[in-house]
Amino acid sequence: MVERETALLKKIDINVAESEKRSGKNTVNMQETYTVYLIEIRWVVERGGLPVGDSPWRRYSEFELLRTYLLVTYPFVVIPPLPEKRAEFVWHKLSADNLDPDFVERRRLGLENFLIRVASHSVLSKDKIFYQFLTEEKGWREAVLETGFQDKADSRLKSLSATLRVKNPDKSFTDLKQYSDELNSAISHLLRVRAKVADRMYGVYKVHGNYGRIFSEWSAIEKEMGDGLQSAGHHMDTHSASVDDILEEEEHYADQLKEYLFYTDALRSVCRKHELIQYELEMAVLDLASKKQQREELTTGAVRVFSLKGMSSKLFGQESPEQRESRLAALQQSIQASEDAVLDKNQECREFMRMSWEEVKRFKEQKDRELREALISYAIMQISMCKKVGDNMGTATCDPHHVTRTM
């Protein structure tokens, strides 16, 4: 799936090789059991294939920390998602328990996928903290906190406020936001119903298992049909058992869809960042406009708009010309600063739009390509399932004349 596009991937192989259960005290000083994953980095074969770094063990929360760091540091990038935190879209046989071995295994694959995606991104792959995450057992946590990224993070309140109040977000971003909302809705609906279909299918196959036992018992009392019934019973058992493999493969397909479901969150992040920058630009422009207006009032003495100064000067008398001069000067400086701010913000906005739009384009191409492949492999899976089950049926019946002769 991954082409070695980046310099990083040309040098190293990334593997999330194993998982292990650990016990320890958590942040509120209580004992808990959690899973850690082994990150194995090796030089590529051409470079000798030896291990690189400490081969650190990382737990899920550390992956989350890394991802948050990347989100804050590269807001214009569509950051690859992590595998789900809790098992969702489960159907009855699938466990919702985070410590369940199947869940852990699928999570291991998901984490590996995440790392490889980051490593294949032209910008993200160059990040030092990322490389440290891959290679340094100790000190990574301190290093990432030292970057101070948490201070740079936009508060949720600020972000939400911007989303609500922004006046002129770029149309392509509003469209993108709508698309990601709709895609999110479509895929989650699909996954929910898929889980129900899997559940029902499991039920049908498993009930067939009962046939096996009954045919066996029945064959004991039938002189003439005995062999045929035994054979039929055996095939029913095989048929019934085959559903486990079928549904396990389908889970991989579901995981591929889930990845893109979570990608929609990353898309929305980018849109929100745009709205925030746009909003800040709009605020800066407004700020500049109001200061200019203040200057005008001060210069002409005309009070066009109600202001506290105007009120107080009416009540307490006008100020002296010297006072006015100094105030004007301060204002002029402020205006200068504001103009610079507007220019900067404008620049930031345009840069952000340019870079993120490129990112979005790349992402869309990747999505179309990969989801198409996922659909194709889904079809292939269905075909191999039909062949396998059909063959089993076939040996039971068609030779139907074989079975019926013995029946």
Place this chain on the structure above:
Amino acid sequence: MVWKRRSYTYTKAQAPVLSGDLEEDLDLEEDEDLEVFSKNPSLAVGSSVSSSVVQGSLVHSPGALVRSSGSMVNQYGLEEEEEEEEEEARGGVPTRDLFVTVDHPESHVTAIETFIVYRVLARTTRGDFDSSEYEVHRRYQDFLWLRGKLEEGHPTLIIHPLPEKFVMKGLVERFSEDFIETRRRALQTFLSKTAEHPMLSRSPQLKVFLTEQDLTAIKKQGPSFLSRMGDSVRAAAIAVRGVRARPQEFGAMQDYADEFSCKMSALDKVTQRIIKEQNEYLEELSQYGPLYSQWAELEADLSEPLRGVAGCLDLCGRETEEQLRHLTEVLQPTLHQYLLCADTLKTVLRRRDHIQAEFEAKNDALASSAVSKKGDLETLKEEAAGLEERVESANSALKGDWARWGDAMRYDLREALVSTADKNQDYYEKCLAVWETFLLSQKTPPGQEED
């Protein structure tokens, strides 16, 4: 295909006990495989059963399916010879000369009640029928009457069961299409099997059932009800005592009947469960496919493969419906009918036991020295001899019919199971084709696809 001729030779000893009042109507031709009934069963010579029951491998006509419904026209013509072979395998009369169908259920409304009436068509080449085609209308109660009469006349023959009386089961309506159709098929099977049975097809009540326009007058006739009461009281008294020296072969049959009943009940339940699960699966599946189409509306390049998948799921859903239809219309009813048959087996064995118990009671009375007058002794001896005859004939009838029934059962169940397996095979092949077509469409770049 090797097959062996089976003949179910019923000698005089196996003559059925006739209910007295209809003997005058009998005018049966001689048939090489059937002996003429003796009007007085006690004249029958006690000879052993000579039905040649051949064990071992059985004939199976490829492609021939048990048709429980469908027009009679299909049963003529080119397939007649196959039909004959098939019938022999099923334990039927080698030359079929009576064909029946049950169809056209219609609602009949009177002041007191509403019920369903079925059209019963009969076609025959038999001389004892005045015409070659008959059309009458019968309701479920009429079928009940017929079967009751057949049981009276042939207490130890295995008569095919009728569909059950209506039981309020959940939301199933008495007049729902499904219920009526299932019942119609079962009634059809009942009549066909009865018409195929070498003894039962000669029953006068069957003839009346098939030919008389108005059955109500005939149903009122007959002493049966009160005499049956008397019989059953006596039977109950003997049942308390039970049969002493049941021949080993009937003991084996009893064990078989019990086991068979168990298995059929289990199979019936499992099949019903599968049908339920399959229905629920279909419901979910029907919602699944359209979600891909809905997603496709959001997409550009991805829209085409998404629609493709939606189409595939839709087609597979239809194949599942087909599979389900077969389960509901073929496998389930067959299993259910044989579940009811199991009860018939047990009933027939019980009746045989009663007949033997009656004889044993008479023998005991004979053996006990309580008999005083010589005249009484003679009467007792005659009665005992008569009862011994009854036991002999009941035993032979049962043994002969048991073998016949067994063949029919194996044939029917095998057919039902094999056809179900074939349907399943079909399903997987069709689904395979659907997905392969989709794959093919994805290999050619869009825009260059052929339809």
